[in-house]
Amino acid sequence: MKKIYTIAMISVLLGAGSCKKDSDFLNVPPKSVVPTDVVFSDPALVLSVLGDLYNRVYDFSSLDNMDLYPENSDKKNVAGWTTFADFGESFPSDNGLYSIVQNRSWSYDTWSTWNYPYVRDLNLFIDNVTASTKLVPADKSRFLAEGRFLRASYYFEIVKRMGGVPLITKTLTYDNSGNVVGLQFPRSKESDIYDFVISEAEAIKGLLPSDPTEKSRATKAAALAMEARAALYAGSIAKYGATTPQVSLPGGEVGIPASMAPGYYTKGLNAAKEIISGSAGGYKLYQVLPNLSDNFAAIFLDKSSVNQESIWVEDFKALAGKVHSFTTNDQPYSVSDEASDAGRLDPSLNLVQSFEKLDNTFAPIATKDGSGNPIYYADQQDPFAGRDARLAGTVMLPHFFWKTAYIDIWGGYLLANGNIISSDDATHYAALPGSTTQIQVVGKDGPTPTGEVLRTQTGFYVRKYLDPTTGSGRRGRQSDVNFIRYRYGEVLLNAAEAAYELGQTGDAALYMNQVRARAGLTTPLAAGDITFDRIVHERRAELSFEGHVLFDMKRWRIANKVWDGNPESLVDLTSNIASATKRNTQPWGLYPYKYYNPGNPNDGKWVFREVLPSNVTGVLNFRIGNYYSQISDAIISANPKIIRQPNQ
């Protein structure tokens, strides 16, 4: 009887336990997903969503690997340093990437991007912040402005590469009807996209903080810097597009009418002036270290609040998961932290010689005197003396002190009879004539006659962005130097160019001279000295290895002249250095040799020779169809309203 009672009780309890409503039982809130309305009620959670959107900002040059986001398939599995290579400005000392200097031309789809998933996520973010009711107004307006900033920033990136694209500013929803016509949008005019970027920047600048210490999130200055650059690009496409009439489409999807140029230049100049006047915060040129070259290099290394030059950066943090291997890949071979990671990005002589002398004139690096005899230099750095301080700030010259030691760049012994004794590795010794002692006959950093990889093959290493912190070259630690997207130096040059194009050469000289004085070029340029060639040169000297060269050459419509598909001879290399349209199709090197001639006063001195690295077999050829990257057939098939690029 007692047993029955127990069983009955258990059954009743069990039965009662099942008396929940079915819908309640199935309707369990998931623990692994945070619903939208919860996310957009808490500023910390919104910031984490925004952090993802910031991470997906698409840069042309990027210090880390670019394969984090599958949408950007054009950069998939590409190491960060390769995005700084190419264009005749450097040589890739890496077996897998000689294609950069061996290909005859860039394919039409190089540099293309079509990342509409990112645009959709940005639009969704803007919609969700707008719909949120629990955020305080200050947070809400800043988040909204940041979302719009990132969206404009991506549209700027896409218009630089593709021209006019469908301008999607709201989230599109598919209704499962099988009919997608409502989701197919034609390409907007190229000028419409630039107008969108400019108007968005104008609209949000007041909603963003004016704080020079805020670098990794959008600020008023970042919006204005983007506006200035975008307006300048649009203005130059309008003005110089006239020289390449083939690069246009009848509907304006590619190409901007010349009549719009002054308007864009004015907008660009005004936006730059707003930063220069200090209304967006106290930005100024970085002038901290007494050595001007070290000072220039430190712009890219100093992450403290002392650096009031950088405006918007991609930040990294060592030992915290966000690092990049730029230093690992490009550090000097002889001082490398890793046995097989070094020296990949070698600046070319083309770039090195373009830095002007302190008297504002241009000259090749002197290797021979007036009568054709070699010049003997007592010090390896002598040939580069008396030049723009940015040279030694951008490029590691031979016998540069890096971290713990002097780098060791020399190509071998030059004998009195003109023969060269060298080897394929510094540890492979050889004997000099008249001796049987085996000694080192080539620099530990190369350049070797056999073109050994990971050592320099041009006689130079890159210095910009290379991190001198202990351990920065180790694969385990890597580097956390940040990548500067916008900085005050560029803003000044943008202002100078816009002012020049508007005929205000006096102002142009004023802006440009500030940047030049910081580099040790203390003789100011007069208003009459400012020419198109000067503008082009100044941007190259100041902004090389910062991801500008391709887009600058494109917007000035001189890319097909600079990379014209013809081999670059030594005469081509050393003549017309000041010319904006100078050929730059093959990266040359400058090899130092130790002169061996006992008893001769020049014994032990250095002789320099221009050398085209043996692996440079290709010639850069920028075709008319490269001005705007290809829109793939898959995209055109999915949306027949998209029209093809010119010349493709």
Next chain:
Amino acid sequence: MEIKFHHIAIFTLMLASASCKLDNVKPPSVTLKGQLMYKGTPIGVEYNQVPFQLYQTGYKGNTPITGTFDQDGNYSVLTFNGTYKFTIPGGQGPFQWKELPSGGRDTVNITLNGDQTVNIEVTPYYMIRNTQLAAASGNITAKFSIEKDITDATAKNIQTVSLFVNKTQFVSPADHAAQVDLDGAAIVDPANVSLSVAIPKFTVTQNYVFARVGIRIAGVEDMIFSPVVKLSY
């Protein structure tokens, strides 16, 4: 049941015979080929630089078969029977391609039913006629006349004429051992142009070179060439 050797053998045979079905997709087998022509004369272009597109109608999507012309203006495509439209993308080639009044590029309809040769008729800006290439006393000399074929408002000037010499049969601005240019403005008599360049030295001595002359037209990316000639000396 005890598994015997013949069981395994039979099983293997059955498996093997089950896989003996034919593939259900035939490989492309129909050749479409032809040459760029102007009134019966072939047009020479730079190798791998002038593309064409071949659209097959009646399928989902709009992805063309793309290819490029050889340096003597030849093209060939291995494909299937069907109806195709042939076109050349805008701005490509040293010639004019008919534009439709609606703004698009004209297309050539091609119905393939077996191998076929379709020559592509275009209107070049210039033609190089009566080319005489000769090797004599250490020089390659070219004599030719230039014929202007487009004289209306869309006519373009000559930027340069060039003589290219190479050790292999690929002769182009990107691939040559010797080159000499003559500025378009310096041409006195288009009916009688001559260029001369020293025979280049090669690492491995050979007693022949390949040469041809080309015209670069102002504002046009691709050059037009005379046929490649092998010159022995």
